Amino acid sequence: MDAPIHDIRLLIALLAPLVGAGLVMASGKKPNLREGISLLAALTMFGTTASLLPAILAGKTFVFPLFKLLPGLSITLRADAMSMIFAVVASFLWVLAVFYSAGYMRGLDEHAQTRFNACFALALFGAIGCAFSDNLLTLYLFYEIVSVVTYPLVAHHQDAESYSGAQKYMTYLTTTAKGLVLPAMVLIYVLTGTLDFAHNVHTGILPVGVNHWIVIGLYVACILGFAKNGLMPFHNWLPSAMVAPTPVSALLHAVAVVKVGVFCTTRVMLYVFGVDTMTALHLGMPTAYFVSITILAGSVIALSKDNLKARLAYSTVSQLSYIILGVALLNPTGVEGGLMHIAIHAFAKITLFFCAGAIYVATHKKNISEMSGLGRVMPWTFGAFALASLSMIGAPPTGGFISKLYLLVGALDAGSIGILLVLITSTVLNAAYFAPVVYKAFFGKLSDEDAHHLHGEAPLAMVIPLCITAVISVVIGLYPNLLLGLAKAVF
């Protein structure tokens, strides 16, 4: 493997959202300027990140050291294939989300839009920081930054419901991070003298001869500690956080926040513990079965929800665990499937949330039972919703099919019929909670009142981004090479 290359672009990509947030705050109450700055920051971040792609696909790694705290303990940036899967997706979707949120927030005439834009940018700062972390400390730092800066977004409405949702959000996330990840991190530092990630997925960084039970304890603390990954039993913050405005739910709870969670979890599984250690201690299959509970339970709960955003939230809880499940299979196909699902789920789920927001702006409806026949009023929105649902279900030729295929093959490679059954059952459940929404929208009867009042789609600023993400959800299945290339470079 080549020696890592120092590259300032990592810092530029990291600072773009931070500087953007500062400028947004300074822009005061001028909406066009504010959204212009957000867009510029998003484009800068996406452009710099994307410019790293060719070299990384060619097997290179970039690093950029920032601060050295103690021996073996530093704040350092690193971009490798695994970071790029998350970084490119998050930065690209931010560009679309800028347009979408402008449409949504203006459409509903929301208050505190400056704070909203600034915190949005800061959340992306945290997310890209996680993606570009070179060690556990940097990862933890940005993970905590994401928790803190998204509080104002979740509590945006500043009413009793959003305060209690936001409080739950903070309580779950900081308790698990401080109570589990922090001590695990300190103990790993005591055992190894460093927190730097390994340079491949095999070796991990823990020295041989550490007591097995300590390693298992550390592992469990890391898996559960990054609670943004939505794993049960610490998943409850996610549905509560849905009180946030929909663009927040979309970007943060389909892309940034939850993906930070699974990214951190899988990064630590692969680059701190390593496939070899996990195989030696037989940690893979128990993890896979443990997350299977979340996959199935999340889907079942989603079935019972009539509120569209709540259904999507539980769908997210369930789908995130696919990613961890893939990695826990500990074979190349499984890991590739899991990591690809980071991107594939992001595109599909952001589309679904975008649709939920568009429906709300155009009709002020939140519940699925009230959406009967709306597909004919808002064909583009519900068309996009249908495409993204297909991807979530895993139907060919969408992106979801590719990742699910890899997961299934990975499960077979691992010789586990049990996991295979879990994947199949959950596919059926996915279909069961998504299909009725689409079916009712297109084939249900439009109520007389709706037929009278509704005039069509949400503003273009919202409809165009959701159509783009929906199309990408499909295209990614037809041309998966870029994503596959990155995923294959990881293992």
Add this chain to the structure above:
Amino acid sequence: MTSDCTLSLLIFSPLAAAAVASLLRSERALRVWTLLATTAIALVSLPLFWRFDAGSAAFQFAENHTWIPWLGVHYAVGVDGISLLLVLLTTIITPLCVLASWTYIKKRVREFMIALLIMETAMLGVFCALDTVLFFVFWEAMLIPMSLMIGVWGGPRKIYAALKFFIYTMAGSIMLLVAIIAMRLKTGTFSLPDTMGYAFSPGFQALIFGAFFLSFAIKVPMFPFHTWLPAAHVEAPTAGSVILASVLLKMGTYGFLRFCLPIAPLATHTFAPYVLWLSVVGILYGGFAALAQKDMKKLVAYSSVAHMGFATLGIFALNVQGLEGATLVMINHGVTTGALFIMVGMLYERIHTRDLSQAAGIGSKIPIFAAFFGVFCLSSLAFPGTNSFIGEFLVLAAGFKVSKILVICAIPGVVAAAAYMLRVLQKVAYGSEDNPDHSGVKDLNLREIATLVPLLFFVLWIGLHPEPLLRVMHTSVVHLLQQTAR
């Protein structure tokens, strides 16, 4: 002996400044003069950081003169890597205290400034003294101006708080004096460095350890000797709280480092496990007590008990990381808690209450205040990238080396710290749907921003680049551990 008189200059300049202050008539002149004097002292002290030879464990900038010949008492001062940092903390905090009292203190300004300056002399004296009697003299000298500060300029229950503070500390001091005399009878000297080299019998060590421990544990304060602290903090004026939290508490932990460890090493090793558990109890107790507070000063006071628990945990882990971590926790607590007390004081000047529910939602009216407050709250809960994180990280790492169970038991305290600080931050920044009316409240002015900026600088500098501090203390810490290993 080299004749560098910087330390004496530092110690006695505040006293001289106090003498000048006693002649000044106008309140404004008094404030300006005290600010100038303390700032000048801070500026004189700063070069010590670079002049200090980090490679040597010896006491530097040392002076030694006979003071009371027939008793063998010397005026001996000097600093090592640990006390140097505490000296700098003191000189930097004091001018900020003057700034924080600018409008807060309205009556008896002259007396207040004089008390503050005498405090500075006493505090610097404690950290520099290398003679046990001299140490004791400065230690006691601190007591009266501090009690006065609480008793004269304090809140409604100031007399009760001042008395409680006085009696507690006095009780500890007597034990200290007894131990000092007992050591003198054994060794024939009051010199601190000489006493450190003396091999006392295990039984005697246990006795003087007990005496030292009691006296310093009250000062820290360690659970269960902490009850004077919330009372003193709540009643004290802002500058008093800041001095108390930032510097005075450090004297307890400094005492452990200077007396318990090197003078009674055997007893230290014997009693360390108990002190470690007591520290964990302090971390938990302080954390959960803070969680229940409505008065912001009380909340910060209880958080101090928890933070100082980390300091004692690090000290009695008796390894390099522990001692370095503990020293960093001491400095960090001085910076962060000092800043929080200053900010609570600023809030009090605006809304005349420290009740958290009365402050709800005020942040949206005064955004600059809210931004500073946010950073210091995050620093207090040891957010990564801030100063406290490094200190706590080192202490937890040191704790793991001693006992994993111990650290795991302390973790709920860490979580509680996040909980109570984020709760305060949430209340101040957002509150709830029915916030009290804060219209007309003014944001921070330039003087107030100037008070906070130096502390903000230290929060980030230590948080992101702690290496210079660790380098300065490293050799001294290693030397101290060698002395303790005897």
